[in-house]
Amino acid sequence: MLRRRIALAGMMILCMAAGLAGCGAEKEPAPIPEVNPVEEEEPVEEEEPVEEEPEITTAYPVIEERISENGRIQSYLTGQWTDEKQAQRRPIAVMIPNNAPAMPQYGLSKAGIIYEAPVEGRITRLMAVFEDFDDLDRIGPVRSSRDYYIYVAMGYEAIYCNWGLARPYVEELINRPEYYNVSAAVEGIHNPADEAFGRVNRPGYAKEFTGYVMVDGVFKAVDRLGYDWDYDDKYVPPFLFAADDVTADYAEKEDAMMVYPGGKSGNNSSGYGSYHPYFEYHEDDHLYYRYQDGKKQIDEYNNEQLAVSNIVFQYCHGEVRDSHDYLAFGVHGEGDAIVFTNGKAIKGKWMRYDGDFTPAKFYDENGEEIIFNQGKTWICNIWQEYGEYVEYGKDDESLTTPDMPSVTSAN
Numbered sequence: 024m025l026r027r028r029i030a031l032a033g034m035m036i037l038c039m040a041a042g043l044a045g046c047g048a049e050k051e052p053a054p055i056p057e058v059n060p061v062e063e064e065e066p067v068e069e070e071e072p073v074e075e076e077p078e079i080t081t082a083y084p085v086i087e088e089r090i091s092e093n094g095r096i097q098s099y100l101t102g103q104w105t106d107e108k109q110a111q112r113r114p115i116a117v118m119i120p121n122n123a124p125a126m127p128q129y130g131l132s133k134a135g136i137i138y139e140a141p142v143e144g145r146i147t148r149l150m151a152v153f154e155d156f157d158d159l160d161r162i163g164p165v166r167s168s169r170d171y172y173i174y175v176a177m178g179y180e181a182i183y184c185n186w187g188l189a190r191p192y193v194e195e196l197i198n199r200p201e202y203y204n205v206s207a208a209v210e211g212i213h214n215p216a217d218e219a220f221g222r223v224n225r226p227g228y229a230k231e232f233t234g235y236v237m238v239d240g241v242f243k244a245v246d247r248l249g250y251d252w253d254y255d256d257k258y259v260p261p262f263l264f265a266a267d268d269v270t271a272d273y274a275e276k277e278d279a280m281m282v283y284p285g286g287k288s289g290n291n292s293s294g295y296g297s298y299h300p301y302f303e304y305h306e307d308d309h310l311y312y313r314y315q316d317g318k319k320q321i322d323e324y325n326n327e328q329l330a331v332s333n334i335v336f337q338y339c340h341g342e343v344r345d346s347h348d349y350l351a352f353g354v355h356g357e358g359d360a361i362v363f364t365n366g367k368a369i370k371g372k373w374m375r376y377d378g379d380f381t382p383a384k385f386y387d388e389n390g391e392e393i394i395f396n397q398g399k400t401w402i403c404n405i406w407q408e409y410g411e412y413v414e415y416g417k418d419d420e421s422l423t424t425p426d427m428p429s430v431t432s433a434n
Contacts, residue, residue, distance in 0.1 A: 105155065110154060120149075137399070144348060151412055160237070163188075165184065166186065186220055186354050280303070301315075302363070337358065339406070340408070352406070359371075
């Protein structure tokens with residue numbers, strides 16, 4: 024056993040000695056491996072995703088984008104094919120009296136939009152918005168402004184025409200440089216345009232109903248005042264129109280062949296009671312014909328009755344400003360609305376939150392923009408606090424007052 028241990032110890036010593044001898048020998052260096060240089064790849068720029076404009080999905084085909092063909096294009100105001108020169112320029116908005124001593128008016132049937140609202144004395148006054156006015160020699164008679172009409176006109180980017188006292192509530196607003204106005208020289212107008220106005224001989228009429236806008240003079244005034252006829256790049260069209268050869272029939276909606284903004288019996292407080300205006304729908308041509316004071320409302324220009332494809336009741340909060348019965352209406356924000364077209368009534372709301380240079384837009388009870396039929400539109404500003412007097416129905420025996428939620432406009 025002792026021998027075995029000695030033998031093992033000897034072997035271990037010999038191995039250690041051999042190992043020490045090996046450590047002292049020089050080794051050849053290992054070859055350095057060849058490394059191929061890696062070319063750096065240029066960073067690939069990620070393309071920003073292109074935002075596609077959402078497709079308009081509606082119950083009826085609509086005019087999505089205007090198309091120019093043979094010198095004509097669809098109108099922003101009516102949706103109908105119009106001379107391109109007229110349809111590409113700003114319209115003019117003219118203040119026109121609507122009381123009995125002023126009748127008949129001249130040129131109203133050429134307006135694409137007629138806006139009607141109450142004024143002091145609890146009567147209504149019209150603002151007619153024209154793009155097709157070149158063939159007219161005059162429009163009128165013309166009366167003075169109210170600030171809520173100016174705000175509505177600015178929504179259409181219209182050049183605003185009026186003749187009358189600019190105080191107490193209009194002077195600051197109408198003279199702002201961004202608001203294009205062609206106004207006769209009266210108190211409160213800082214840059215008058217007398218070349219655009221003239222008197223017409225009307226035997227038996229008071230002088231206040233003999234002043235007219237002269238169309239040739241409007242062009243001269245706009246040029247002299249340096250106004251731009253072109254629409255702004257951010258212009259917002261006021262309506263969504265049905266496409267050509269399409270009728271938005273709204274078959275499931277309530278019938279509205281007879282439409283009374285102030286009720287059939289009339290109520291003077293609403294502003295629509297003094298002369299009892301109403302509209303009668305004709306199925307043969309899909310137009311609403313205007314009556315006032317028990318008679319057809321006639322345009323002296325062509326001796327034809329005023330008629331439109333669409334009527335809007337735009338409910339607005341109203342207030343009496345002073346002892347002279349000057350009124351104020353909130354035409355920004357939102358409120359109730361009813362659109363009448365094709366003999367039907369579409370309830371909903373109007374909204375206007377994007378400033379003075381955008382119009383009110385109209386939506387149904389599901390929040391979808393209401394589709395208007397092509398043609399002229401008459402907008403009645405309904406004094407919300409007297410909305411209970413509104414009536415419409417299939418005929419005079421079936422008139423109803425709509426149950427509206429009465430959303431208050433902002434200002």
